[in-house]
Amino acid sequence: MKNLNFTCPFCSLLCDDIQLEVKENTLKPLNSKCSILINSLKKKINEQFSIINGKKKNISQAINELSFLIKKSKSTLFAGMGTDIKGTRAALDIIDKYKCIIDHFSSDTYVKNLKSMQETGGFFLTLSELKNRSDTIIIFQTSDDVLPRLFEKYIFSKDTINNLKKRKVVFIGSKVPQFLYKNKKLINVEIIKLDSINLLNFISSIRKSINSKDSEAKDKKIFNLIELLKKTKYGSILWSISELQGDVSDLIVNEINLLIQDLNKFTRFSGLSLSGSDHILTVNEVLLWQTGFPIRTSFANGFPIHDIEQFSTKKLLDNKEVDLAIWINSFNEKKIIINKKIKNVLIGIPNHPQKNDVDIFIPVGTPGLDHNSHLLRVDKVVTMPLKKVRNISLQSVEQVLNKVKKGIVNSDN
Amino acid sequence: MLIVITKLQNARIYDPINRINGKIKDLYIKNGHIIDKPKHGERISRTINLKNKIIMAGGIDIHSHIAGGKVNLARLLLPEEHRKYLYSSSEKLRSGSGLGTCSSFHIGYKYVKLGYTAVFEPAVLPSNARSAIIEMSDIPFIDKGTYTVLSNDDFLLKLIQKKTNQKKINDYVAWILHSTKGLGIKIVNPGGINAFKFNQRALDLDEKNKKYGITPRSILKVLTKSLIDLKAPHPIHVHGCNLGVPGNVNTTIKQISAVEGKPMHLTHIQYHSYDNKGDKKFSSGANLLAENINKNKNITCDVGQIMFGQTVTASADTMSQYRNHHFAHPKKWICADIECDAGCGIVPFEYRDKNFVNALQWAIGLELFLLIKDPWRIYLTTDHPNGAAFTAYPRLIKLLMDKSYRDNEFEKINKEAQKSSVLKNLKREYSLYDIAILTRAGPAKVLGLNNIGHLGLGAKANITVYNDKKDKEEMFEKPFMVIKDGEIIVKNGNIQKVFNGKFYTAETDYDKGIEKEIKSYFEKYMGRRMENFKIQNQELWDYGIETENIKCDRNDY
Numbered sequence: 001m002k003n004l005n006f007t008c009p010f011c012s013l014l015c016d017d018i019q020l021e022v023k024e025n026t027l028k029p030l031n032s033k034c035s036i037l038i039n040s041l042k043k044k045i046n047e048q049f050s051i052i053n054g055k056k057k058n059i060s061q062a063i064n065e066l067s068f069l070i071k072k073s074k075s076t077l078f079a080g081m082g083t084d085i086k087g088t089r090a091a092l093d094i095i096d097k098y099k100c101i102i103d104h105f106s107s108d109t110y111v112k113n114l115k116s117m118q119e120t121g122g123f124f125l126t127l128s129e130l131k132n133r134s135d136t137i138i139i140f141q142t143s144d145d146v147l148p149r150l151f152e153k154y155i156f157s158k159d160t161i162n163n164l165k166k167r168k169v170v171f172i173g174s175k176v177p178q179f180l181y182k183n184k185k186l187i188n189v190e191i192i193k194l195d196s197i198n199l200l201n202f203i204s205s206i207r208k209s210i211n212s213k214d215s216e217a218k219d220k221k222i223f224n225l226i227e228l229l230k231k232t233k234y235g236s237i238l239w240s241i242s243e244l245q246g247d248v249s250d251l252i253v254n255e256i257n258l259l260i261q262d263l264n265k266f267t268r269f270s271g272l273s274l275s276g277s278d279h280i281l282t283v284n285e286v287l288l289w290q291t292g293f294p295i296r297t298s299f300a301n302g303f304p305i306h307d308i309e310q311f312s313t314k315k316l317l318d319n320k321e322v323d324l325a326i327w328i329n330s331f332n333e334k335k336i337i338i339n340k341k342i343k344n345v346l347i348g349i350p351n352h353p354q355k356n357d358v359d360i361f362i363p364v365g366t367p368g369l370d371h372n373s374h375l376l377r378v379d380k381v382v383t384m385p386l387k388k389v390r391n392i393s394l395q396s397v398e399q400v401l402n403k404v405k406k407g408i409v410n411s412d413n
Numbered sequence: 414m415l416i417v418i419t420k421l422q423n424a425r426i427y428d429p430i431n432r433i434n435g436k437i438k439d440l441y442i443k444n445g446h447i448i449d450k451p452k453h454g455e456r457i458s459r460t461i462n463l464k465n466k467i468i469m470a471g472g473i474d475i476h477s478h479i480a481g482g483k484v485n486l487a488r489l490l491l492p493e494e495h496r497k498y499l500y501s502s503s504e505k506l507r508s509g510s511g512l513g514t515c516s517s518f519h520i521g522y523k524y525v526k527l528g529y530t531a532v533f534e535p536a537v538l539p540s541n542a543r544s545a546i547i548e549m550s551d552i553p554f555i556d557k558g559t560y561t562v563l564s565n566d567d568f569l570l571k572l573i574q575k576k577t578n579q580k581k582i583n584d585y586v587a588w589i590l591h592s593t594k595g596l597g598i599k600i601v602n603p604g605g606i607n608a609f610k611f612n613q614r615a616l617d618l619d620e621k622n623k624k625y626g627i628t629p630r631s632i633l634k635v636l637t638k639s640l641i642d643l644k645a646p647h648p649i650h651v652h653g654c655n656l657g658v659p660g661n662v663n664t665t666i667k668q669i670s671a672v673e674g675k676p677m678h679l680t681h682i683q684y685h686s687y688d689n690k691g692d693k694k695f696s697s698g699a700n701l702l703a704e705n706i707n708k709n710k711n712i713t714c715d716v717g718q719i720m721f722g723q724t725v726t727a728s729a730d731t732m733s734q735y736r737n738h739h740f741a742h743p744k745k746w747i748c749a750d751i752e753c754d755a756g757c758g759i760v761p762f763e764y765r766d767k768n769f770v771n772a773l774q775w776a777i778g779l780e781l782f783l784l785i786k787d788p789w790r791i792y793l794t795t796d797h798p799n800g801a802a803f804t805a806y807p808r809l810i811k812l813l814m815d816k817s818y819r820d821n822e823f824e825k826i827n828k829e830a831q832k833s834s835v836l837k838n839l840k841r842e843y844s845l846y847d848i849a850i851l852t853r854a855g856p857a858k859v860l861g862l863n864n865i866g867h868l869g870l871g872a873k874a875n876i877t878v879y880n881d882k883k884d885k886e887e888m889f890e891k892p893f894m895v896i897k898d899g900e901i902i903v904k905n906g907n908i909q910k911v912f913n914g915k916f917y918t919a920e921t922d923y924d925k926g927i928e929k930e931i932k933s934y935f936e937k938y939m940g941r942r943m944e945n946f947k948i949q950n951q952e953l954w955d956y957g958i959e960t961e962n963i964k965c966d967r968n969d970y
Binding site: 005007016017085086089096097114117118119120121122123124125126127128129131132133153154157159160161162233234264267268270285288289290291292293294299301302303304306372374376379380381382383384385 | 480482484485488489490491492495496499500501502507508509510511514515516517518538540541543544547548551567609610611612624735741745746747748749750751752753759936937938939940941942944945948949952955956
């Protein structure tokens with residue numbers, strides 16, 4: 001048995017203050033109550049076979065079979081993409097050469113952030129700026145489900161470089177995070193309950209009042225909030241696009257980005273999008289630097305074509321625009337979409353509940369548990385190094401895909 | 414091991430470090446390096462006849478933004494720019510897109526096709542260093558290195574505020590270099606990026622940062638001395654105060670006097686050479702600055718020339734980028750406050766030849782090239798992509814080498830700008846020998862790199878072979894052959910084989926005692942452990958990055 005310093009790979013906060021007890025490959029966090037971490041480590045790995053058409057096979061057979069499928073395929077989609085920097089690089093190596101398409105589990109909501117950035121840009125900040133500099137923090141509809149320790153570590157932390165004594169937190173949204181309720185008496189929090197539609201109107205009203213000298217807000221809540229914004233020395237605005245109502249979420253994000261631009265005319269404000277589940281940010285960064293485009297990009301023509309509508313996984317599968325879907329998820333058991341009319345492959349954690357439902361299943365380890373890794377934090381600036389902590393002979397996505405590529409190349413020759 | 418010796422014969426060689434100015438001479442390559450000649454009994458396995466060709470060492474770009482968070486944000490912001498420039502994959506090459514913020518593989522392809530074999534990313538924030546270096550591992554061919562940005566991080570500013578002794582500051586600087594695998598340290602708007610986080614909108618050299626009560630001058634002095642004390646390979650690399658502000662030439666000159674004769678590299682001086690005379694309160698300060706640089710032999714500089722057309726500006730200088738966001742074209746921009754160490758700003762920009770300010774910026778850059786007399790102290794850059802993409806270098810070289818072409822181009826720009834510029838009166842034309850200094854010998858010397866930038870004994874066999882053409886743009890945009898580490902990688906503009914270059918880092922030493930304070934700072938304020946900030950060699954090796962460590966033993970400061 002040994003205790004290790006551990007960096008948690010299961011959300012994009014990538015907390016590195018975890019003490020981990022390692023006992024015969026059983027992992028137990030000693031100083032964290034984070035629900036995502038505890039649930040992720042609970043799962044026991046009982047078997048780690050590859051599966052082809054429902055039959056257990058060794059991994060090299062499964063890899064060969066996958067190489068064959070890619071070579072044969074007219075159009076392949078890499079979906080899910082729950083992987084790290086190296087896994088993404090290995091995938092892109094194949095995607096580019098064999099003219100595939102790439103999407104991610106979290107794209108449906110994340111592309112709305114992307115779209116807003118592509119249209120208006122924005123003003124952003126990183127986690128330590130949030131922690132040390134913000135005297136006002138406005139949180140638009142964000143629960144503590146996605147980044148459970150955000151509040152504890154970065155919003156209500158006692159020590160700040162700038163000795164912030166009177167930090168004010170305003171929550172605006174419909175579902176109030178548990179952490180805020182529990183600590184309501186201890187911290188200076190104001191809660192404004194609003195659903196997404198009203199949220200959009202609310203932000204627009206704030207912007208209207210700020211941008212017009214003559215228009216003073218009549219609504220008391222808006223009036224008070226504007227007074228607070230004006231007094232703020234350095235404010236942060238946080239939002240979580242996946243928790244906003246789908247049909248207006250892109251409009252809300254646009255309004256938030258424009259509000260931040262308005263506020264910077266007289267004081268300092270920055271924003272932080274809290275999206276990024278299943279490490280879409282990591283995948284997106286690699287995709288951007290290697291190809292110039294973000295997620296939802298096709299290489300079918302031999303060069304990258306980015307289209308957030310056309311290359312959505314659901315659309316491609318529903319319309320049978322691909323004949324092979326390769327799902328990757330090295331972090332969790334998230335459900336995948338299986339269209340029985342095409343070939344489906346899952347490169348996933350050994351316990352994945354749908355492993356018998358696909359044509360080929362290849363088990364892989366989890367970054368930061370079974371192999372060294374790098375993942376990007378929610379602010380997209382910090383890349384964290386993660387170290388292997390257990391030894392159960394599971395290969396990484398990178399290793400598997402490099403072998404797949406070799407298999408295709410060998411069959412070419 | 415199979416010894417392969419290649420002989421390049423009959424070419425005219427320009428190698429200023431070895432004082433070879435257009436002499437026809439044979440070169441021998443063995444194991445990726447230049448040798449004097451084969452030893453007795455060693456056989457020449459390949460002879461390449463380069464009659465009528467011109468040879469220089471591989472080009473070195475001392476300041477080009479090729480990786481890191483800011484470049485990726487720019488890619489994200491401008492899909493329309495990337496759609497204009499699409500590159501197909503081929504048997505050997507990856508696909509890609511973009512020009513100013515070209516995708517990583519194609520940065521490597523494009524640089525070597527221009528005959529450049531070493532490029533330095535000049536603005537790596539400490540917090541973003543790991544990401545930037547991993548990204549750079551996807552830029553093939555070229556040797557690389559980074560300058561880590563200091564001068565705005567709260568830890569350093571507090572040290573200076575507390576009047577901490579220079580020794581401890583040197584330990585911190587060395588620790589940063591070591592931890593972020595930098596080759597150099599870059600100052601960006603000293604104290605200004607931090608001040609902007611406290612809503613200061615401008616910060617002149619002697620103005621105090623509201624929070625720390627210290628001035629840019631004090632930061633500049635302390636960091637300049639640090640690099641000298643550490644005997645770092647490259648002196649302090651400075652992006653000064655007031656970038657882009659009319660009248661900033663006076664600040665730039667004050668900065669030169671602030672370092673009191675110590676070595677300092679001033680980067681993209683074009684953006685820091687503006688006077689505020691005339692009706693439009695914008696005029697050229699090139700003459701003033703050039704005179705000053707001519708007098709102060711401790712100063713080196715690169716120009717950051719602008720070229721007309723669409724590009725995107727990307728900088729750690731949030732204060733200046735925010736100030737300039739009104740000029741964004743198209744109308745969108747990104748800024749960020751980053752990790753208590755700096756920031757970044759992305760503003761797309763279109764430089765237009767008929768616009769007075771843009772036209773004068775173009776002329777100011779060229780004036781600087783022509784008025785600064787010593788080619789060993791001025792280097793050719795466009796501050797890629799801020800002034801233009803590096804692919805504009807051949808045209809820029811033609812502007813420097815061909816006065817009649819320069820005069821023709823000058824006739825096309827805004828008439829008011831023409832009246833405000835002395836460019837037409839400047840008769841100087843750069844020679845091939847001068848260009849070899851500007852783009853090879855000079856940068857290698859100021860970076861403290863002894864094995865590149867020349868073709869003498871022991872140098873890496875990084876060699877560019879040009880067709881001798883009267884039109885210098887044509888000559889420099891498509892070298893006949895490019896050799897990297899002894900291998901022919903480009904022939905007639907076609908890439909022959911792909912491999913990765915080395916990664917230069919500065920090998921420093923520091924008192925490990927400094928880590929106690931930094932460790933506690935990280936855990937208390939940064940929300941992560943110091944150990945995870947420090948980049949380990951193993952991490953680089955995992956990405957196939959081979960480092961070349963440059964000892965801090967420079968003795969000419």
